[in-house]
Amino acid sequence: MKRIKNSLKITAILCVFFFLLSCDNTLGVNDKSGVFLIVTRIVGTDALGDDADYLASDVETGGLGGYLTDPIMITLEAKLKRPEPIIPGASYKTSVIIDRYTITYTSPEGDPVPAAFEGRLAVVCEIDASVDIKIVAVRAEAKTVVPLSLLEDTLNVYWTVAEIRVIGHDLEGNAVEATGFISIYFADWADN
Numbered sequence: 001m002k003r004i005k006n007s008l009k010i011t012a013i014l015c016v017f018f019f020l021l022s023c024d025n026t027l028g029v030n031d032k033s034g035v036f037l038i039v040t041r042i043v044g045t046d047a048l049g050d051d052a053d054y055l056a057s058d059v060e061t062g063g064l065g066g067y068l069t070d071p072i073m074i075t076l077e078a079k080l081k082r083p084e085p086i087i088p089g090a091s092y093k094t095s096v097i098i099d100r101y102t103i104t105y106t107s108p109e110g111d112p113v114p115a116a117f118e119g120r121l122a123v124v125c126e127i128d129a130s131v132d133i134k135i136v137a138v139r140a141e142a143k144t145v146v147p148l149s150l151l152e153d154t155l156n157v158y159w160t161v162a163e164i165r166v167i168g169h170d171l172e173g174n175a176v177e178a179t180g181f182i183s184i185y186f187a188d189w190a191d192n
Contacts, residue, residue: 032174033170033176034081035078035174035176037078037125038078038079039164039179040075040076042075042164042181044070044072044182054182055070055137055162056184056185056189057070058070058188059143059149059152059188060151067141067143069136069138069139070184071135071137073133073134074133074180075131075132077129078094078126078127078129080094080127080128095127095170096124097170098166099120099168100119101119101121101164101165102116102167103118103119103137103162104162111147111158112146114142117139133166135164137162137184138184157187158187159183159184159185160184160186162181162184163179164181165179
């Protein structure tokens with residue numbers, strides 16, 4: 001009887017072990033894909049709304065208590081890791097489906113930063129082609145809470161760097177991702 005109990009315990013432990021081993025929320029290992037993504041450009045806007053290589057985020061719009069999201073434009077390219085000619089061309093399995101992104105803020109000057117967040121996408125990027133993706137870099141909700149809410153009606157500016165990770169997979173299910181960075185200057189621009 002004791003052997004049967006021990007055998008059942010061992011079997012249960014092995015089942016749990018193999019179950020946990022199979023619970024991986026990634027679609028594959030980056031190195032398995034024959035494709036890699038490149039962030040070739042990130043475009044934000046300056047305080048006047050013109051295109052810039054940074055983002056000027058107004059923490060409160062027009063003195064009216066309005067809070068708006070701040071979008072940016074990311075240009076991505078998909079390339080083959082081993083660009084050998086394949087007749088009659090690249091396999092459809094090398095296309096990349098981009099399904100989410102994460103944004104994490106850091107401050108080179110030690111300023112407080114908003115909380116990191118994740119967004120969802122549904123974009124296909126073909127091999128040797130580029131795709132422009134408009135994403136939210138700063139959520140409106142982040143402007144209503146500390147630390148960004150402390151900037152309202154002041155002349156202070158917080159400088160942060162946003163790390164943007166774009167995450168997807170090729171059509172064989174192998175994970176593919178790219179990372180880019182953009183400087184963000186948070187201030188109450190309408191009042192400055």
